[in-house]
Amino acid sequence: MSPRSPALPAMPPRAVSLRSLLRHETLLALILLAALALLALANDRFLTTANLLNQGRLMTEVGLIAIAMTFVVITGGIDLSVGSILGLCAVLVGVFWKNLELPLPVAMTLSLGVGTLAGLVNGLIITRFRVPPLIATLATLALYRGLAEGISQAKSVRGYPAWFFELGQGSIVGIPTQLWLLLAAALVGIVVLRSTTFGRATYAIGNNEQGAAFSGLPVARTKLLIYAASGFMAGLAALVFVSRVTTTRSDMGTGIELDVITAVVLGGTSIFGGRGFVTGTLLGLCLIQVLKNGLALSGVRGDGTVVIIGAVLIVAVLISNVLKRWNGE
Amino acid sequence: MTTSALAPRRLLPRRLPGASQELVLLAAILLIVAVVGWINPRFVSPNNLTTIFSGNAYVAVAAIGMALVIICGHIDVSVGALIGVLATISGILVTKGFPVWMAWLVPVLVGGAWNAGLGAVIAYLKVPSIIATLAVLSILRGGLITATGGAWISGLPPDYQLAQFRLLGLPSPVWFMVIMTAVAAFLLRNTGFGRAIYAVGGNREAAEAEGISCNRTIVGVFAIHGMIAGVAAVLFATQLQVIQSTVPNGLELLVITAAVVGGVSILGGIGTVTGAALAAILFSAIGSSLIFLNVSAYWLRAVQGVLILATVLADMARRGRAG
Numbered sequence: 333m334s335p336r337s338p339a340l341p342a343m344p345p346r347a348v349s350l351r352s353l354l355r356h357e358t359l360l361a362l363i364l365l366a367a368l369a370l371l372a373l374a375n376d377r378f379l380t381t382a383n384l385l386n387q388g389r390l391m392t393e394v395g396l397i398a399i400a401m402t403f404v405v406i407t408g409g410i411d412l413s414v415g416s417i418l419g420l421c422a423v424l425v426g427v428f429w430k431n432l433e434l435p436l437p438v439a440m441t442l443s444l445g446v447g448t449l450a451g452l453v454n455g456l457i458i459t460r461f462r463v464p465p466l467i468a469t470l471a472t473l474a475l476y477r478g479l480a481e482g483i484s485q486a487k488s489v490r491g492y493p494a495w496f497f498e499l500g501q502g503s504i505v506g507i508p509t510q511l512w513l514l515l516a517a518a519l520v521g522i523v524v525l526r527s528t529t530f531g532r533a534t535y536a537i538g539n540n541e542q543g544a545a546f547s548g549l550p551v552a553r554t555k556l557l558i559y560a561a562s563g564f565m566a567g568l569a570a571l572v573f574v575s576r577v578t579t580t581r582s583d584m585g586t587g588i589e590l591d592v593i594t595a596v597v598l599g600g601t602s603i604f605g606g607r608g609f610v611t612g613t614l615l616g617l618c619l620i621q622v623l624k625n626g627l628a629l630s631g632v633r634g635d636g637t638v639v640i641i642g643a644v645l646i647v648a649v650l651i652s653n654v655l656k657r658w659n660g661e
Numbered sequence: 662m663t664t665s666a667l668a669p670r671r672l673l674p675r676r677l678p679g680a681s682q683e684l685v686l687l688a689a690i691l692l693i694v695a696v697v698g699w700i701n702p703r704f705v706s707p708n709n710l711t712t713i714f715s716g717n718a719y720v721a722v723a724a725i726g727m728a729l730v731i732i733c734g735h736i737d738v739s740v741g742a743l744i745g746v747l748a749t750i751s752g753i754l755v756t757k758g759f760p761v762w763m764a765w766l767v768p769v770l771v772g773g774a775w776n777a778g779l780g781a782v783i784a785y786l787k788v789p790s791i792i793a794t795l796a797v798l799s800i801l802r803g804g805l806i807t808a809t810g811g812a813w814i815s816g817l818p819p820d821y822q823l824a825q826f827r828l829l830g831l832p833s834p835v836w837f838m839v840i841m842t843a844v845a846a847f848l849l850r851n852t853g854f855g856r857a858i859y860a861v862g863g864n865r866e867a868a869e870a871e872g873i874s875c876n877r878t879i880v881g882v883f884a885i886h887g888m889i890a891g892v893a894a895v896l897f898a899t900q901l902q903v904i905q906s907t908v909p910n911g912l913e914l915l916v917i918t919a920a921v922v923g924g925v926s927i928l929g930g931i932g933t934v935t936g937a938a939l940a941a942i943l944f945s946a947i948g949s950s951l952i953f954l955n956v957s958a959y960w961l962r963a964v965q966g967v968l969i970l971a972t973v974l975a976d977m978a979r980r981g982r983a984g
Contacts, residue, residue: 410791457974461974461977461978463973463974463977466736466791467917467921467973470917470918471966471970471973472966472970473914473966474911474914474966475963475967475969475970476966478960478961478962478963478964478965478966479966481959481960481962481963482957482960482962482963484959485957485959486959587799590795590798590799593792593795594796597792603789603791603792633807635802635806636807637803638799638800639799639800639803639804639807641799642796642797642798642800643796643800645796646782646793646796646797649788649789650786650788653786653787
């Protein structure tokens with residue numbers, strides 16, 4: 333690691349100039365608008381309120397995790413285990429409720445607790461044992477998915493009470509229930525990252541971890557909280573997921589980490605840490621979902637869209653590299 | 662990373678860090694074989710031991726290439742998907758009537774060329790390797806399923822089954838594993854290119870100052886890694902009578918952890934290929950012993966995960982970074 337001088341948090345530039353207009357988020361918003369316009373012209377089933385709200389429903393699980401992942405990546409870390417935590421929490425809701433015969437709200441709470449704990453374990457491995465986040469979460473990706481498989485013994489749980497489906501299939505004031513959840517999580521994420529000392533510590537750790545530690549910031553505690561939050565959000569996404577598809581299976585959320593990381597990186601968060609915004613992540617998230625939907629409407633199958641998301645990820649990083657050079661960073 | 666002469670304490674006798682890691686792995690393999698063999702004698706039958714070593718040799722082979730990539734300071738999470746694609750290419754070639762040698766050679770060349778391109782994107786266009794390979798993982802995985810519909814390839818001619826050949830009583834994958842490990846170890850230790858790999862992974866600026874072309878080294882390493890993945894793919898494709906044209910689940914995890922547990926520092930600049938290959942053998946011994954100890958198949962991955970985590974933690978503690 334080369335020593336980078338200031339441990340000061342990078343604050344977003346305020347002045348409106350040509351260069352700030354070409355900031356990643358602005359560019360992303362323009363691309364998103366262009367994609368929306370193109371798809372609306374190409375297919376009249378696309379730009380309908382019903383379709384857009386349904387797309388919002390579909391992107392909530394990835395979105396919830398992506399908000400926490402933004403924090404993780406800003407600290408210079410990564411969490412590849414979120415998909416496995418999602419699977420584990422989903423299985424546990426079923427097991428707590430059906431096999432242990434706990435009331436469903438208790439089962440949901442316990443499952444969220446396990447998700448948080450799983451994230452905390454990631455954080456402990458990373459902060460206590462100094463295992464690089466990539467390796468630590470690759471290992472727990474196997475471990476948590478293995479636990480999900482072992483606990484469920486490949487049996488799915490169905491037959492939840494009707495009120496539970498409100499979370500993933502219902503609406504409040506005409507807007508899907510889980511979108512409200514995503515909105516609330518996004519607001520909390522934006523405020524915490526922008527306007528609290530915790531948010532500034534997050535940037536500072538990503539910019540220069542040693543410098544942050546020497547400035548007296550609680551580096552280990554901040555990272556622990558962030559990884560725990562990542563686990564919690566994966567658990568929350570599991571509840572929404574189970575409620576949306578009405579069943580629990582141990583392979584739920586497999587590969588979701590790719591969608592999440594794509595949204596975060598597409599949103600302009602630097603994979604090296606120190607730079608990034610929750611709003612960018614949300615824009616990235618919307619762009620991916622619009623692409624997915626547009627491709628599906630034009631007849632591309634699910635596996636084909638995965639290819640295109642991969643390509644979009646690389647192109648996004650390339651463009652961001654070019655912009656960075658142009659902006660003289 | 663510099664071994665200071667003033668270091669106050671050492672848990673192990675002074676030795677090359679890589680060498681001691683290899684001894685630990687060898688001891689662990691022998692211990693598992695001994696303990697499981699004592700509980701269930703069928704485990705140590707020559708037949709079963711050969712199966713363990715040859716059935717998973719392709720993981721060890723792939724781990725050699727991964728070790729090179731990680732030593733050079735990068736990572737490749739797409740290797741499992743690449744092996745799946747190359748195995749399918751090999752199977753399609755042979756069932757379409759191309760000569761067998763082409764079905765063996767083309768995956769190696771395609772793997773090398775594909776990963777050289779990937780390496781160029783990473784080196785010259787400065788896309789972080791985790792992002793580039795994560796994207797490639799999804800491109801390859803989605804592309805493979807779209808192209809094949811997940812169908813299995815069968816009707817493979819017997820003379821195509823490279824992995825089922827034997828030489829001096831040992832299955833060919835074992836020979837591939839041993840010879841390729843030896844060649845890669847020699848290359849790393851005794852050639853300018855090998856030293857360049859360590860230099861680029863250890864300290865890019867210093868390597869550049871010494872006149873090493875970092876970008877070219879990275880592209881070279883990725884190309885070699887791709888060719889090795891091609892060999893692994895052929896071994897994988899030819900060991901059974903059918904080829905599943907899907908990506909083996911979690912293969913990249915196994916390959917990366919083998920490299921890391923084998924003593925390759927994830928931070929780059931440190932490690933040997935021998936350790937990586939030994940760690941891959943250790944994992945297959947662990948996986949196989951779980952079956953012989955009657956652990957339910959559904960718990961297999963959880964136990965594997967715990968063991969991988971334990972090995973990583975032990976490794977970190979052993980290197981004294983935990984303090």
